[in-house]
Each structure stands twice: as C-alpha cells, then as structure tokens.
Amino acid sequence: MKSRILIVLVLMFFANLFYAKVILPQIFSENMVLQRDIPLTVWGWADPGEKIEVKFNQQLLKVKADKKGNWKVVLAKELAGGPFELKVIGKKNVIQIKNVLVGEVWLCSGQSNMEWTVRQSMNAQEVIQNADNPMIRHIKVDRTISSIPVKDITETEWQVCESSTVGSFTGVGYFFAKVLYEKLKVPVGIINSSWGGSNIETWISKEGFEGSEEFKNMIAQMPVIDMDAMMQMRIAGSLNRIEALQGSRPGSLNGEQFIQPYFNDSKWPEIMQPLLWEAQEIGDLDGVVWLRKTIHLDQVDIVSGAILELSKIDDTDVTYLNGVQIGNTNQYDLKRRYLLPEGLLKVGNNVITIKITDTGGGGGIYGADEEVRLTLGEKIIPLNGKWKYQVTDIIKSANQNSLPSLCYNAMIHPLVPYGIRGALWYQGESNAGRAYQYRTAFPLMISDWRQKWALGDFPFYFVQLATFKTGGDSNEGCGWAELREAQTLTLGKVPNTGMCVTTDIGDPNDIHPVNKQDVGKRLAFMALNDVYEMPVISRGPSFKSIKKEGKKLVLSFEDIGSGLYTPDKYGYLKGFELAGADRKFYFARAYIQKNQVIVEADQVDAPVAVRFGWIGDASECNLFNKEGFPAVPFRSDDWPGVTLNEKYKMEKLQ
Numbered sequence: 001m002k003s004r005i006l007i008v009l010v011l012m013f014f015a016n017l018f019y020a021k022v023i024l025p026q027i028f029s030e031n032m033v034l035q036r037d038i039p040l041t042v043w044g045w046a047d048p049g050e051k052i053e054v055k056f057n058q059q060l061l062k063v064k065a066d067k068k069g070n071w072k073v074v075l076a077k078e079l080a081g082g083p084f085e086l087k088v089i090g091k092k093n094v095i096q097i098k099n100v101l102v103g104e105v106w107l108c109s110g111q112s113n114m115e116w117t118v119r120q121s122m123n124a125q126e127v128i129q130n131a132d133n134p135m136i137r138h139i140k141v142d143r144t145i146s147s148i149p150v151k152d153i154t155e156t157e158w159q160v161c162e163s164s165t166v167g168s169f170t171g172v173g174y175f176f177a178k179v180l181y182e183k184l185k186v187p188v189g190i191i192n193s194s195w196g197g198s199n200i201e202t203w204i205s206k207e208g209f210e211g212s213e214e215f216k217n218m219i220a221q222m223p224v225i226d227m228d229a230m231m232q233m234r235i236a237g238s239l240n241r242i243e244a245l246q247g248s249r250p251g252s253l254n255g256e257q258f259i260q261p262y263f264n265d266s267k268w269p270e271i272m273q274p275l276l277w278e279a280q281e282i283g284d285l286d287g288v289v290w291l292r293k294t295i296h297l298d299q300v301d302i303v304s305g306a307i308l309e310l311s312k313i314d315d316t317d318v319t320y321l322n323g324v325q326i327g328n329t330n331q332y333d334l335k336r337r338y339l340l341p342e343g344l345l346k347v348g349n350n351v352i353t354i355k356i357t358d359t360g361g362g363g364g365i366y367g368a369d370e371e372v373r374l375t376l377g378e379k380i381i382p383l384n385g386k387w388k389y390q391v392t393d394i395i396k397s398a399n400q401n402s403l404p405s406l407c408y409n410a411m412i413h414p415l416v417p418y419g420i421r422g423a424l425w426y427q428g429e430s431n432a433g434r435a436y437q438y439r440t441a442f443p444l445m446i447s448d449w450r451q452k453w454a455l456g457d458f459p460f461y462f463v464q465l466a467t468f469k470t471g472g473d474s475n476e477g478c479g480w481a482e483l484r485e486a487q488t489l490t491l492g493k494v495p496n497t498g499m500c501v502t503t504d505i506g507d508p509n510d511i512h513p514v515n516k517q518d519v520g521k522r523l524a525f526m527a528l529n530d531v532y533e534m535p536v537i538s539r540g541p542s543f544k545s546i547k548k549e550g551k552k553l554v555l556s557f558e559d560i561g562s563g564l565y566t567p568d569k570y571g572y573l574k575g576f577e578l579a580g581a582d583r584k585f586y587f588a589r590a591y592i593q594k595n596q597v598i599v600e601a602d603q604v605d606a607p608v609a610v611r612f613g614w615i616g617d618a619s620e621c622n623l624f625n626k627e628g629f630p631a632v633p634f635r636s637d638d639w640p641g642v643t644l645n646e647k648y649k650m651e652k653l654q
Contacts, residue, residue, distance in 0.1 A: 022046040023091030025151070026419050030098050031158040032223060033137045033189025035105040035419035036453070036525075043072040043417075046090055047150075049050065053089040054235035056100075076103045080186040083295050097400050099160075101137065103187030104180060105420045105525075108173040109203065109412070110427035112196030112361060113463070113512060119167035120333070121516040135186075136177045138169045141415070143192035145406035147222075149413040158189070170194065172426055172463070175520025176527075183528055191420070193411045197361035199430040199442050201648050202407040214440045217355050220648060221404045222404055230389045236393050238285045242391045243418030245269055245281060255392040256288045261322045263349040265292050268388040270589050274311050274365040274372050276511065278430075278472055282363075284402065287394035290413070291354040291387045293313065303377040310336035311367025311509075313356055320353040322346065332362075333512070335371065345376075352383070360394070368509040373567065402430070404648075422459030422531065424448065424523055428483050428623030429465065429511060429575065435482035435643040442486060444496045459531050461498040461523050462487065464632075466506030466513050470616030474577050474585035474635075477642030480616035484633050488542075498526040501540050504617040504630045522629070537561045546636050555579065557596040561625035566594045568622055573592075573597065575621035575633075578607040582641060585611060597623065609637035 022043040035041055042054050046065040054061045054073045065071040082101035087094065093149045120128055132435045138161065140156040159165045166174060170192040177188040201215075209219035244254045246269050257263055274289065276285050308321065314332040318325060322345075326339035331476055343395055356364060365372060369384035430436050431477035446460050464487050465480060472478030491497055500522040506512040525538040541564060548554075557564065575591035578601040588601040588610070599610055613633030623631040 005378045021093040022050065022095065024088060024095055025098075025414060025418075026071075026153045026156055027191070028137070028303070029139075029157040030084065030389065031100075031137055031160050032097065032099045032139070033103050033105050033187050033474070034078065035078050035421055036102045037531055038188070039077060039418050040419050041417045042072070042075060042076040042086070044088065044089070045069045046071055052093050054601050055085075055087040055089070057084050064090065076509070080104075080188065080265065082344070093232070093398070097237050101135070101189070103135070103174050103189065104184065104193065105189040105418075106176070106413070107193065107420050107424065108170050108176075108426075109193045110425050110463075111194065111198045111430060113429075113466075114170055114172055114424070114426035115192070115196050116171050116512055116516060116517075117167060118169050118171045120512070120514065121171040121175075122514040123517075124167070128163050129165040132134045133178075133181065134160050134584075135181055135188065136164075136173070136174070137187070137189045138177075138193055139189075140168065140170075141191065141411050143195045144401075146410040149409045151414060153411065153414045153470045154189075166373040171426065171516030172520050172523070176424060176524045177519045177520075179521050179524035181525065183524075183534065185534060191415065191418075194426075195407055195411070195413065196429060197402075198407055198425060198427070199402050199648075200438065200445055202402055203412065203427075204239070204441070204445045205408045205413065205448050206404060206405050208444055208451075209605070212440070212444050213466040214437070215404075215648070219404055224487065238287075238394045240284075241283065241552070242285065242394070246390055248390070250391045250394050251475055252388065253392045255288065255290055255390075256354065256469040258355075258390065259320050259323055259353055261349075262512040263292075265388045265390075265528040268390050270386040270435065271364070272369045273384065274369065274384060274388045274470075274509075275471075276314065276362040277364040279432075280360055282290060282391065284430075284627075285362070285391070285394055286358050286360055288392050289295055289356050289358070290390045290392060291356065291365075292389075293352045293383060294349050294388045295381060296349055296382070297345060297347060299347050300349065301376050301379065304342055306340040306345060306375070307375040308336075308338045308340060308352070309371060309375070309416065310354070310365055311336075311371035312336070313354070313365050314362045315359050316357045318355045322350055361471050362511065364406045366509070366511065371509070371583060372582070379638055398478045412449070413452075414623070417446075417454065420453065420455070420458065422461065424459065425462040425520075427462075427486060429468075432465070432470070432483045433643060434646045434648055435479050435486050436645075437485035437643070437647055438483055439489055441648070442490050446490070446494050446497065457496045459498070459527065460494070461489075461495050461500065461526050463500045463502060463519055463523070464488070467504075467619040468506060468511050469508040470618050472616065472642065474579070474611050474614045478615055479641075479643050481618075482641045482643050484613075484625045485635070488632055488634065496530070496537070496587075498523075498530060499630050500503070500526070501630045503613055503621050503633065504624075506619065508617040508619055537625070537627040537629065541623060541625055541631040543612070543632065543634040543636070547612055548607070551605055551607065552598055553607050555599060555610065557595075557597070557631070559629075560595055561627040563626045565593050565599070565624045565626045566592060566622050567624070575613045575618060575623070577611045578604045579609045579611075579637070580604045580606050581608055583609070583637075585609075587615075592623075607634065610634035611637075
C-alpha cells in the first residue's frame with residue numbers, strides 16, 4: 001500500500017511540473033517575425049483556470065485557461081517595426097521573447113525544391129558571404145509525421161539572417177524574402193515547412209478530404225494507428241509490388257552473390273538509367289537495389305587510366321567491376337568518377353555491379369545520359385540505357401510521408417493560427433503519375449489551408465514544375481506536362497493565386513535545379529504586384545485564343561507585358577506542335593507577328609490542335625515577354641491524357 005501511495009505521489013509531482021508553467025508553442029521564439037496589419041493570435045497551455053497576462057509593445061491582454069488548459073488572446077493590429085518583446089506572465093513563470101519584429105510573414109511549403117537550401121543553390125558562397133540582414137528571419141519546421149493532428153511542432157527556433165545561418169534557409173524562400181525586403185523595407189519572416197519527396201495528399205487535413213467527393217471514400221479508409229504500424233503497412237505494399245515485378249521477394253536474396261561476374265542475371269527485369277526509379281516501374285520505395293550491366297571489350301580497349309563515370313546516385317553506392325570494388329560514395333548530389341585499377345578490365349564480357357541504398361525520396365542514377373560512361377583513353381563507351389535490377393531490401397525510412405494528412409498533422413496544423421500574409425508552394429514532382437487528379441487535390445489543399453487559418457483567401461503562389469528529363473511527349477503522353485497543366489488550371493479555379501513558370505531556368509538532368517534566385521524573384525514580383533500594389537510585370541504570356549487561317553493557326557496571349565519576345569536571333573520559336581484530326585502531333589514552325597504567334601507544320605494540312613512545351617524537358621521553349629518572363633506551357637485540345645484514370649487509393653498503400 002505504501003509503495004502504491006508513493007507511486008501516486010510521484011506521478012502527481014511530475015504532472016504538476018508539466019502543468020505548473022505557462023507554455024507557448026515552438027513557433028513563438030526569440031527573433032520571430034509577427035505579421036503586420038492583422039489581428040495577432042497568441043496561444044498556449046497552462047493549468048486549467050490559470051490567469052495569464054500577455055504584453056506586447058503597448059498592448060496588455062488578460063485571459064484565463066479553459067478546463068483543458070488551453071488559452072488564447074488576439075492582439076490588435078501592429079505596424080511594421082521592432083525590435084519588441086513579447087511577455088507572457090503565468091502564475092508560476094514568465095516567458096520573455098526578445099528581438100521580435102513586425103513585418104511580412106510567408107509560409108513556404110512543398111517538397112525538395114522548396115526545402116533546397118541556400119547552401120545548395122547557385123553561387124552559394126557569394127550569396128552567403130553577403131547575406132547579413134537582421135530584417136530577414138527564418139524558421140525551419142522539423143520533418144515529422146503524425147496520424148492525428150498534434151498541438152505543437154518539435155523544438156526549433158527562429159534564426160536571424162547572417163552568413164553563419166543563411167546557408168540552411170530555404171533557397172526559394174530566402175531569395176523571395178530578399179527581394180521583398182529590398183522593395184518594402186520592412187522585416188520579412190519565412191516559415192519553412194517542407195519535406196522532400198512528399199506528395200500533396202500528405203499536406204491536406206482529414207477534414208479537407210472528408211469534404212471532397214473525390215477523396216472522402218479514400219480518407220474513410222485511413223486508420224488511426226501508431227506510426228510504426230503505418231510504416232509496416234507501407235513496407236508490406238512495396239514488398240508485394242516488387243515481388244510481382246521481379247519474381248522474388250525482397251529480403252529473400254543474398255545480394256553479395258550479385259558481385260560475382262559469373263552470376264546469371266538473364267531473368268532480371270530492366271530499368272532505364274540515368275533516371276530516378278520513382279519515375280519507372282520500381283516506383284516509390286526506399287531500400288537496396290542492385291544494378292548490373294555487361295559490356296564487351298576488345299583487346300584494343302584494355303588501356304591504363306580507364307575511368308568509370310556514373311553521374312549522381314541517390315543516395316549511396318558501392319560499385320564493383322568484375323567482382324572487385326572500385327569505389328563508394330555517400331552523397332546523393334555528388335558525381336561518381338572512379339579510376340579503374342590496372343589489369344581489372346579484360347577481353348570479352350566485363351560486368352559492372354552497383355549496390356544502391358536509397359534512404360528517402362528519389363532513388364537511382366540520375367543526371368545527363370553522357371555522364372554515365374566508361375572512358376578508355378580516346379574511346380568512350382556510353383552506359384546509359386537499360387540496366388538489370390534486383391531489389392533485395394526495403395527499409396523503414398524517415399521519409400514515410402506519403403500517406404494522407406501525415407505532414408499536415410505534424411507540420412501545418414501546429415502552426416495555425418500564427419499570422420501569415422500568404423503561402424509559397426513548390427511541389428508536384430511526386431504527383432506527376434496522378435497529374436489529372438492533381439486538378440482536384442491542389443485546389444482542395446489551398447482551400448483547406450485557407451479555411452484552417454480563417455484569414456480569408458490569402459495569397460497563394462506556387463512554382464510550376466521546372467524542366468526535367470522525363471519520359472513521354474505529346475504523342476506518347478507525358479505525366480509531367482499534365483501536372484503542369486493541372487497547376488495552370490488551378491489559377492482559374494482558385495482566387496488570389498499565382499504561378500511561377502520555370503521551364504527556362506531548370507536543369508533537364510537534375511530534378512533539383514540550383515537556380516533558386518530567379519524562382520524567388522519571380523514569386524516576389526507576383527507578391528509585389530498583387531499584394532503590395534506595386535505596378536510591376538510579374539507573369540509571362542499565357543494562351544488566350546486561337547484563330548485558323550488555312551494551314552496556319554494564329555495564337556493570342558494574355559500577360560504579354562510590353563510585347564512578345566524570343567531570344568532567337570532569327571526569330572524562330574521552339575516548343576510548338578500541331579495535330580490534325582488524327583491526333584498525331586508534329587513539330588511546327590512558329591514565329592511572332594504583331595504580338596501574336598503564327599504556327600504551321602508541313603505534315604498538318606488541317607490543324608485542329610496546338611501544344612506548347614508539352615514535354616518534361618521543355619528547356620528549348622523560347623517564347624517570352626520582353627520583361628523576361630517565359631510563356632506558360634499549354635494545349636488547345638482536351639484529349640484524354642495518360643494519367644486520366646490514375647487515382648490516389650488507400651489500397652495501393654496496403
């Protein structure tokens with residue numbers, strides 16, 4: 001009996017410690033930025049019934065915690081300025097948050113291209129050296145997931161922009177904030193809540209799904225279970241899918257036997273390399289995949305100083321030639337270049353074996369085709385193309401964030417109702433396989449967030465998918481192009497939105513283009529024009545109408561600025577295609593005439609459809625306005641695409 005009483009007293013003691021102090025969410029910390037010109041909500045937790053005072057600038061508000069210990073006050077609007085101090089006074093403690101600024105706050109979210117840091121961006125060293133600006137602040141929400149909405153984010157803090165900190169800021173967000181500060185001269189705060197590899201469904205709340213005819217049946221199947229059980233569900237689904245592809249179950253094979261050059265891989269399936277395997281039949285998995293490729297060499301090919309190059313590999317590799325390890329690298333964005341030992345090459349068949357371990361996000365060899373090669377003196381043997389593969393292990397990854405609502409629950413819900421001006425979004429790569437459904441999912445997410453914040457239709461600006469080498473085109477079908485179209489259609493469906501086109505500043509061989517400066521600048525120009533009422537051109541030409549003149553089509557555009565423009569010295573436009581009633585597309589001749597575009601193709605006598613930039617790698621597209629903003633990819637037809645029937649379904653994840 002005495003021991004039981006002691007246990008109860010100990011539990012009461014620790015419970016008292018937990019509730020004894022007034023608590024603020026992690027989003028409130030020193031160096032934070034509060035949104036100007038709107039009522040400011042401050043909230044937290046305390047003992048039930050505890051009286052609390054909140055002081056900020058010249059304001060003082062009092063509140064009493066409810067029966068569950070929750071409390072909230074709403075401060076009056078504040079003008080830009082600072083630094084100020086936010087003080088929260090409870091019965092047993094006082095919280096003092098210093099160096100608080102009031103200015104413009106923007107939420108940055110999405111997947112890896114939003115998460116991509118200043119340190120990983122173009123001209124990083126120069127940018128970092130010149131980045132000291134205490135008026136710009138940044139907070140990174142830790143990557144975590146939950147099957148239910150949580151009250152708070154994990155421990156983190158706001159950082160002042162200086163050379164020692166800016167390298168870890170979101171690149172897109174920082175360059176956006178930099179332009180805003182230069183033009184507005186008010187503090188700018190960036191909340192970075194992003195996660196590489198995440199799909200859009202994980203950022204939508206359960207309530208958002210429940211109000212959607214498209215998704216309500218799906219979310220009803222989402223179990224409320226602990227995360228370990230959810231991970232096991234994902235792994236089980238991947239195991240079944242891979243077993244159906246390769247005829248053997250991951251975990252049942254000894255991968256070390258694959259190193260031997262005499263191993264028979266004739267029955268292995270094949271994938272294309274370089275190309276991330278998420279874009280191929282292997283699909284979305286994290287684990288160990290072995291690649292093998294056999295090449296035949298003659299006596300003249302056996303030279304010293306031979307070099308094997310494998311571009312970049314996501315995430316780590318151990319590479320063998322003829323059973324001998326020749327290199328290994330543990331960095332997903334570093335090009336592999338391995339010098340072959342003397343005497344290792346032989347006349348006849350030579351076998352390259354690569355063990356790739358992917359711990360989250362993309363997986364496999366990626367980069368330019370010409371970067372995957374074997375150099376034998378003056379001779380180069382291309383190694384791009386088909387490789388044999390075998391999946392031996394599927395791992396429990398930290399990046400299991402693709403189930404519905406998980407990231408919303410842990411990374412967005414705890415931020416509500418912190419005051420923001422608007423949101424920046426860079427995501428879509430992970431949804432390209434379900435691009436048609438993105439037409440519904442993307443507007444749903446925007447509406448969901450706006451409803452949660454209760455700030456009206458706050459500005460929501462997003463980045464259209466950049467140029468990237470993916471499969472498909474107008475005749476084969478292209479999910480990447482259809483995803484861009486879904487993003488464009490959102491502009492007409494959802495008010496107060498804007499789209500940053502990036503086909504001209506991407507990298508066909510890298511899904512993470514390093515030019516984040518122009519992305520941030522273009523987003524900032526939209527905000528300056530729309531939100532801050534500065535008369536600047538902020539968008540590129542978008543398709544408006546079409547008129548037929550014999551074999552030619554005459555296209556008109558909106559948002560032409562001071563006029564249509566192409567940098568081509570001969571005035572030739574690239575990226576246009578025409579099709580007749582047979583729906584077969586041909587490359588077309590196109591040129592600018594009186595701020596319209598004239599398009600024709602010899603193979604099409606009676607054109608009925610025109611497309612522009614309808615391909616993953618749209619880097620050749622060269623139609624701009626004179627202010628330098630690229631034209632939006634488009635099509636005039638509504639013919640069914642390759643993702644029409646691809647749906648996000650719980651049964652695919654089980």
